[in-house]
Amino acid sequence: MTKVLMNGSSAIAEAAIRAGCQCYFGYPITPQNELTEYMATNLSRRKGCSFVQAESEISAINMVYGASLVGVRAMTSSSGPGISLKQEGISFLAACELPAVIVNMSRGGPGMGSIAAAQSDYFQATRGGGHGDYRTIVMAPSSVQELADLTHRAFHLADKYKTPVMILGDGILGQMMEPVKFKHEAPAEPPIRHDALRGAKGRRSKFIKSLTSNDTELEELNWSLFRRYELIKKKETTYETFLADDAELVVVAFGIAARIAKGAIKTVRSEGLKVGLLRPVTLWPFPAEAVQELAKKVKHYLVFEMNMGQMIEDVQLSLEGKGEVSFYGRPGGVIPTPSEVARVISRLYYQKGLSK
């Protein structure tokens, strides 16, 4: 497969089709309409596949719930306000141990906010968002190539752990075009989970439900989910480091902000400042062990986010007080420049006396 120039939203859609996504349900919202549009054109043409533009976001997530119940790979996508509406459905998916992929190409908030790119949905994505004691795996890609790669992985992990998986992008990643190479071909037959509800011929009927009046049963479900989440933490935590080995100061950033930070770090490195980067690729599970490992050598951290400070809490929790954390953020859909972040890094570096 050669490289193609594609925008991020379309790349997610193409990668989903190649991962065997059989059903897509969505309701339009900027800045991710290219995803819905791509699915309308391309998924609906495939044999046995369905594209439905639902009448609302709530309807779309419940269609995903239904598709997942019968064992097919299903996906929905939206942005900020639409993702808020889907939270009940995501909680139900988690309760029923059903795989699904949910894409949030987030935009400026709160409320209807703006259609510009922002990272203010971190809390919502990583803390569950809906009601009840559950987690969702959250992926934070930072390029169009990674959007494609992580979409493929999201479907795999959703099935493997029977859990909803969220891809947290942003408006810029969705709109921006970059060369992308798809590493997988679409399967001839989309994968079906055979433990799903596909008719009870030859076996006893079974139920998949999230309501129970049996306390013991519900406690056991929560324990079972908890054990699975612990396994996910152990096996699926992913992150990237850049020039962190000799760093005196480490910038922690995710998604598009990590890319901007990387550019800033290259600039300050050329001026001799020992600065590195930690980029969580999975936001949940958060790479707490990687932070603890860094804390053995690095005392100063700068968390950089396109919000007013959300991931910073995970960095502080992971450090357990073993490092000093500063923050720089731009909320409301403003895209900081690499030179702006470079100035912040340099200022902090000298303020903390790291240049000595």
Added chain:
Amino acid sequence: MLIKTIFAGFGGQGVLSMGLNLAQAAMLEDKNVTYLPSYGAEVRGGTANCTVAISNEEIASPVASSPEFVVAMNQPSMIKFQNRLQSGGVLFINSSLVEAEASRGDITVVNVPASSVAEDMGSPKSANMVLLGAFIKKSNLASLSSVIQGLKGTMGKKQKQMAVNEKALQAGYDLF
């Protein structure tokens, strides 16, 4: 090397396809490239712009706060974007439509009579390709053959339009 260009003009002048074709060409030449269309609540006939970043290394941000090049297909775009140019940057102007002069003294201005050249060729819609031809000749960001190869990819089977576009690119390229 990291070079950022903003293409701007009226909606319908083909400024997005100028950027897209440059991005395609850069990809074919194995460079790192990002293409970012402006998006917002726009109206038909309103302004449009896109940003193309081309580099040998990873590109940190697809946004251009101070681009090396600005291509202005009309006067409002010239006025809006000339101040964003880096000192020492180059401003390409569709001189057939832009009457005002650039007000900065620290930039280089390249006047390209793109609309007149396109009209003389009998295809006024291809003014964008005339300017793109001139742009790649002056900027050396991609070769003409890569742009044509990329264009073939995006145009698909539209042979007639392909020929018109290729001719317009060549005409712009030969202006300098």
